[in-house]
Amino acid sequence: MAKKVLILGGGDGGTILANRLVKKLSPDQVEVEVVDKSDIHWYQPGFLFVATGEAEKEDISRRRPKLFRKGVKFTKGEAKKIDLDNRSVEISDGTKKTYDYLVIATGSSLNPDEIPGFTEGVDHFWNYDAAMKLRKKLFSIKEGKVIVGIGGLLYKCPVAPLEIVFLAEEIFRRRGVRDKIEIKYVSPIDRAYAPHLLNKVIEDEMKKRGIDVITFFSVDTVDPEKKVVNSLEGDSLEYDLLILTPPQQGAKVVRDSGIGDDEGWIPVDKYFLNVEGYDDAFAVGDATALPTPKTGVIAHFQAATLANNLAVEITGEGTKELFDGQSFCVIETGMGKASAQVSNYFYDVPPGLIPNWLLHAMKLAMNKMYWRCILSGMI
Amino acid sequence: MSDVQPTVTVDARGVACPGPLTSLIKAYRKAKNGDIIEVLATDAGFKADVEAWVKRTGNELLSLTEEGGVIRALIKVTAR
Ligand SMILES: Cc1cc2nc3c(=O)[nH]c(=O)nc-3n(C[C@H](O)[C@H](O)[C@H](O)COP(=O)(O)OP(=O)(O)OC[C@H]3O[C@@H](n4cnc5c(N)ncnc54)[C@H](O)[C@@H]3O)c2cc1C
Numbered sequence: 001m002a003k004k005v006l007i008l009g010g011g012d013g014g015t016i017l018a019n020r021l022v023k024k025l026s027p028d029q030v031e032v033e034v035v036d037k038s039d040i041h042w043y044q045p046g047f048l049f050v051a052t053g054e055a056e057k058e059d060i061s062r063r064r065p066k067l068f069r070k071g072v073k074f075t076k077g078e079a080k081k082i083d084l085d086n087r088s089v090e091i092s093d094g095t096k097k098t099y100d101y102l103v104i105a106t107g108s109s110l111n112p113d114e115i116p117g118f119t120e121g122v123d124h125f126w127n128y129d130a131a132m133k134l135r136k137k138l139f140s141i142k143e144g145k146v147i148v149g150i151g152g153l154l155y156k157c158p159v160a161p162l163e164i165v166f167l168a169e170e171i172f173r174r175r176g177v178r179d180k181i182e183i184k185y186v187s188p189i190d191r192a193y194a195p196h197l198l199n200k201v202i203e204d205e206m207k208k209r210g211i212d213v214i215t216f217f218s219v220d221t222v223d224p225e226k227k228v229v230n231s232l233e234g235d236s237l238e239y240d241l242l243i244l245t246p247p248q249q250g251a252k253v254v255r256d257s258g259i260g261d262d263e264g265w266i267p268v269d270k271y272f273l274n275v276e277g278y279d280d281a282f283a284v285g286d287a288t289a290l291p292t293p294k295t296g297v298i299a300h301f302q303a304a305t306l307a308n309n310l311a312v313e314i315t316g317e318g319t320k321e322l323f324d325g326q327s328f329c330v331i332e333t334g335m336g337k338a339s340a341q342v343s344n345y346f347y348d349v350p351p352g353l354i355p356n357w358l359l360h361a362m363k364l365a366m367n368k369m370y371w372r373c374i375l376s377g378m379i
Numbered sequence: 380m381s382d383v384q385p386t387v388t389v390d391a392r393g394v395a396c397p398g399p400l401t402s403l404i405k406a407y408r409k410a411k412n413g414d415i416i417e418v419l420a421t422d423a424g425f426k427a428d429v430e431a432w433v434k435r436t437g438n439e440l441l442s443l444t445e446e447g448g449v450i451r452a453l454i455k456v457t458a459r
Contacts, residue, residue: 154401188401189398189428190431194397233435291390
């Protein structure tokens with residue numbers, strides 16, 4: 001009898017995993033069902049380019065059911081409660097789904113209220129509507145103080161705030177208002193970006209572009225009326241436009257089911273990705289509590305590892321693989337160039353790649369390859 | 380210092396980014412005065428980072444040790 005793999009969340013991790021499983025196994029070996037609460041799939045790195053006016057909704061979104069290979073069953077619905085001990089998941093329509101293997105790929109959800117004043121006072125680009133709102137401001141501000149940086153400390157795509165500060169600077173330059181706008185980058189640590197070698201490259205570029213780094217500034221509260229942002233360290237800065245990373249947490253269903261930590265991130269085995277204490281439940285992507293960056297690349301590599309391992313488990317043939325923490329993130333620095341961050345569990349001092357056009361070209365190519373080659377499980 | 384009981388432990392071993400210091404600040408956001416935060420890290424740069432952070436924020440570094448490649452910092456929260 002075919003084994004039932006139930007995947008909660010059809011984002012990067014869930015989609016790649018589902019497509020790889022049906023590519024590897026036949027319908028009499030596996031039955032794959034993906035449940036997602038939305039039938040639109042967003043290419044989230046594209047939100048950056050929406051904010052900078054280089055991408056539109058149709059470039060970065062697709063109808064979700066069309067992204068699955070034949071053999072994957074897609075159900076639109078919200079998982080409400082996961083019962084790992086009884087292998088069952090309650091869905092918003094009141095039905096219960098059972099499984100032989102469960103994969104939780106419900107990603108990261110925004111929690112802006114963790115920073116008082118964030119919702120009213122802060123711009124960001126962690127979803128489409130916010131990115132469009134920010135675009136309008138980037139193209140209309142004529143003068144004043146722009147502050148960019150880290151708000152919520154744990155957020156998907158660690159390099160995104162660096163990218164927006166460089167790209168915003170370029171936009172102001174092109175619009176001829178750069179000399180009337182002061183740009184500051186706020187960071188909770190003693191430098192702009194944690195990995196040292198990469199930070200050197202980033203800070204050199206910031207200096208060149210006239211972006212001031214304000215260190216030891218952990219955003220505590222925002223006063224949207226006075227337009228002031230306050231830090232835990234006791235400092236305050238005035239702003240006209242404030243762009244910060246929104247605080248994030250695990251999905252509601254994970255928090256409601258009591259399987260995550262206090263923020264709803266799921267503890268899993270760092271190599272095999274099984275939920276701690278279970279051998280038939282796994283988590284991939286942003287949903288895990290692993291110390292790896294929350295990126296699509298990680299979700300992709302984890303899904304590939306897990307697809308292989310589930311196939312081995314189901315067929316009894318082949319060898320299981322370990323997930324090695326591999327991540328690769330291109331960092332747009334503007335002016336047609338980009339740097340990148342490369343790291344894994346064993347190589348945690350990423351090199352400082354000098355911004356160049358090749359990495360920028362790679363990021364642009366990725367924007368296109370994503371739909372056809374990556375989600376489909378081809379590469 | 381081994382008799383000090385941490386209020387919270389932050390395990391940041393193998394974290395390249397956002398880095399162990401960010402993980403510490405995350406715990407610090409939720410902490411109150413008197414709490415003791417223990418941080419475990421493998422990033423060699425963490426020692427200098429945590430010393431600079433404690434100095435800047437006015438919290439207290441109770442101990443900073445290294446054993447078997449794992450750096451352990453005990454911080455007493457005094458500046459919240
Ligand atoms: C602005 C921005 C820029 C980024 N740039 C990059 C980049 O350059 N490179 C990179 O690698 N990554 C980047 N990322 C990160 C990347 O998009 C995520 O890490 C990736 O999408 C994670 O995949 P996932 O499958 O874990 O989660 P997601 O792709 O977010 O998918 C989670 C899915 O779960 C669904 N879901 C949640 N709860 C439920 C429920 N209860 N029931 C049913 N369905 C549910 C959601 O609807 C969603 O479809 C960026 C992200 C943002 C926001």
